[in-house]
Amino acid sequence: ETGVTQSPTHLIKTRGQQVTLRCSSQSGHNTVSWYQQALGQGPQFIFQYYREEENGRGNFPPRFSGLQFPNYSSELNVNALELDDSALYLCASSLDQEFNEQFFGPGTRLTVL
């Protein structure tokens, strides 16, 4: 059984650019949730993908978007990057939209200059 993986580990972008982060879910899981963790804060829910559709969204603007693929892997896209987007982005996989049994990936550290 393989765990949740994320890529890249780190990246640096400048304001106004666009970024794509990737997540591969744990074997057997069909749901991926994305979280933003700013420095000194707990993870904050961005959105969840289930069966390739967005299934719930937190308080994030539309420039945060995502995709889920038939193999259940997922992408998080952020357009028009702002300095405040600098954070650790976590994805978590689970089965059938569950939040109570989530397994987290190691995260992608995004720095916006």
Place this chain on the structure above:
Amino acid sequence: AQRVTQPEKLLSVFKGAPVELKCNYSYSGSPELFWYVQYSRQRLQLLLRHISRESIKGFTADLNKGETSFHLKKPFAQEEDSAMYYCALSSSGNTPLVFGKGTRLSVIA
């Protein structure tokens, strides 16, 4: 609105001393509460949840609805308990988790 408060950013205790990490929540219904832990250089992982009433690595947490608290306790701290601890709340299994800001536990030898 759902809210989780962890009043201590950092808690330092000596090895063998009791530990209590505080968590208070704000939610009008019946919440599901969790403790997550992140050890150094490791990913965030579930430590325990109130619904299962289990003890993991010697830690326990009791939901007190009257005080809206879910404090994490361990009678004798060990050095390997040093980590970042997050309390989280969900209104049901299919609603997103709301996390507190976390408490860093440092166990001093």
